[in-house]
Amino acid sequence: MRRLGDPAATLARNRIARIEAASPDDLSALAVARERQLNTAGWENFRLPGGYDAVAATLAEGTRIRLNAPVTEVSWASAGAVVTLASGETLPARAVILTASLGVMQRGLIRFDPALPQRKRDAIGRLRMGPASKLILWFRRAFWPAFSFLGADRQLPSWWRAAEATALVGFAGGPDAIRLGELGERAAIEIALAELTALFGPDARNEFLRGALMDWPSEPWILGGYSYTPVGAGSAREDLAEPLSTLFFAGEATSINGHVGTVHGAIESGWRVAAEVMSGMR
Numbered sequence: 001m002r003r004l005g006d007p008a009a010t011l012a013r014n015r016i017a018r019i020e021a022a023s024p025d026d027l028s029a030l031a032v033a034r035e036r037q038l039n040t041a042g043w044e045n046f047r048l049p050g051g052y053d054a055v056a057a058t059l060a061e062g063t064r065i066r067l068n069a070p071v072t073e074v075s076w077a078s079a080g081a082v083v084t085l086a087s088g089e090t091l092p093a094r095a096v097i098l099t100a101s102l103g104v105m106q107r108g109l110i111r112f113d114p115a116l117p118q119r120k121r122d123a124i125g126r127l128r129m130g131p132a133s134k135l136i137l138w139f140r141r142a143f144w145p146a147f148s149f150l151g152a153d154r155q156l157p158s159w160w161r162a163a164e165a166t167a168l169v170g171f172a173g174g175p176d177a178i179r180l181g182e183l184g185e186r187a188a189i190e191i192a193l194a195e196l197t198a199l200f201g202p203d204a205r206n207e208f209l210r211g212a213l214m215d216w217p218s219e220p221w222i223l224g225g226y227s228y229t230p231v232g233a234g235s236a237r238e239d240l241a242e243p244l245s246t247l248f249f250a251g252e253a254t255s256i257n258g259h260v261g262t263v264h265g266a267i268e269s270g271w272r273v274a275a276e277v278m279s280g281m282r
């Protein structure tokens, strides 16, 4: 068994923490181990031709979606609920499914009337919204050797080849993502080019066209990347997922089958909550 302080153990610990978008000192090893035991989806990465919009568009087929309609308040009771939008418009509902990110819930951007019970507020407070960001760099040509994933102990610690043959995607999770956001896009690109030059030589700069930083912690309707379980959070996820009369909770943070922090975890939570709503209405 590797001991803490052993460079291989430190590398493994930092790598897992980055993927979980967590600080290594805060992440619950017990929760990660449990989630990995429960995981049935595997670890293979897939790219969606044309991007993720296709998933949302397919799932939304036949439904009415209102965009640019932020919810500011949810009044809930056993007889039904009323949702208030930032515009002041109110929408009555038989049931409300909340899928706003944990970051939005923690910031209290949606008011509840009556206030959420203590157990639910504790669950929201006990989990953590891990910061995660991506930096995409486009080049004139692919100058790198064939690789599927590259892990380096640097400020941009993970690289994938993008769907476009001449682009690379850098990923930062946890404290690295916060640092990148603080640096801003220009400085982040500079650092990435210096690090890629150290890895692949001067072509990194010579062939560079442009870059874009996707700083998710700064996105006002996300405020982070995805959730992780810190030490001592106990059953917070189960508590968060539990329905409250006409109020239902979905989204990746409510995933209780080991698929936390993923798109498939979020989709599965939607199936779970749809069944809960249907059985509640019967």
Ligand SMILES: Cc1cc2nc3c(=O)[nH]c(=O)nc-3n(C[C@H](O)[C@H](O)[C@H](O)COP(=O)(O)OP(=O)(O)OC[C@H]3O[C@@H](n4cnc5c(N)ncnc54)[C@H](O)[C@@H]3O)c2cc1C
Residues within 6 Å of the ligand: 069, 070, 071, 072, 099, 100, 101, 104, 109, 110, 132, 133, 134, 216, 221, 222, 224, 225, 226, 250, 251, 252, 253, 260, 261, 262, 263, 264, 266
């Ligand atoms: C950099 C990065 C890399 C990732 N890589 C992967 C990966 O490789 N594989 C993978 O499976 N997952 C990955 N994820 C995680 C994945 O994106 C999330 O787990 C997933 O998007 C969560 O879906 P969700 O529906 O729970 O929440 P979200 O996608 O956060 O959706 C919540 C929605 O609620 C809306 N909202 C917020 N507040 C309000 C409000 N007040 N009123 C109305 N609407 C509101 C938001 O606009 C948003 O559309 C990554 C995430 C990041 C940030």
